[in-house]
Structure formats: C-alpha cells, structure tokens
Amino acid sequence: MKDLENTISNYKAEIVPLPAENGGGYLAVFPQLGHVITGVGETREEALQDLLASVPTLIQSLLEHRDELP
Known part of the structure; x- marks a missing residue:
C-alpha cells in the first residue's frame, strides 16, 4: 500500500476552472x-x-482488484 501512496504522491494534480454556465467552480x-x-x-x-480525499478509495479498489497504477 505504501508503494501506491508513494506513486500517487509523485503525480501532479491539474486544476481547471469549470464554465460559469455549468455552475462554475x-x-x-x-x-x-x-x-x-x-x-x-x-x-x-x-x-x-x-x-x-478520493485517493484512499482508489488505493483500496486497486488492491482489491489487484490492478496497477498507470
């Protein structure tokens, strides 16, 4: 599990604005x-x-299905 956490911690998040007509944010x-x-x-x-906040759920799912991160 630590390997997955370490891998994800190396990913860079991209944050983009949502269109105002779709509620913004x-x-x-x-x-x-x-x-x-x-x-x-x-x-x-x-x-x-x-x-x-979604990362722990992703890690749990990957472990349960024995999938790997891209």
Whole structure:
C-alpha cells in the first residue's frame, strides 16, 4: 500500500476552472489517471482537497482488484 501512496504522491494534480454556465467552480484531476478520480469545489483548494480525499478509495479498489497504477 505504501508503494501506491508513494506513486500517487509523485503525480501532479491539474486544476481547471469549470464554465460559469455549468455552475462554475473548479475540477481537479491527476492527468496520469485520466478521470478515474476527480475533485470538484468552489475554490482551487476545495477541488484539490476533494481529489485527495478520493485517493484512499482508489488505493483500496486497486488492491482489491489487484490492478496497477498507470
């Protein structure tokens, strides 16, 4: 599990603004993972925190299915 955490910690998050007509805010993703997990928020910081909150669930799923990170 530590190997997965270390790998993900090396990924760089990308945070982009969402269009105002779609409610605004921000979307955060790890480009290396596509849109496997995403984070959304009113601010860049909220979007990043939402993304990071999804990491444990992703790691658990990878372990259960014996999948590897890209």
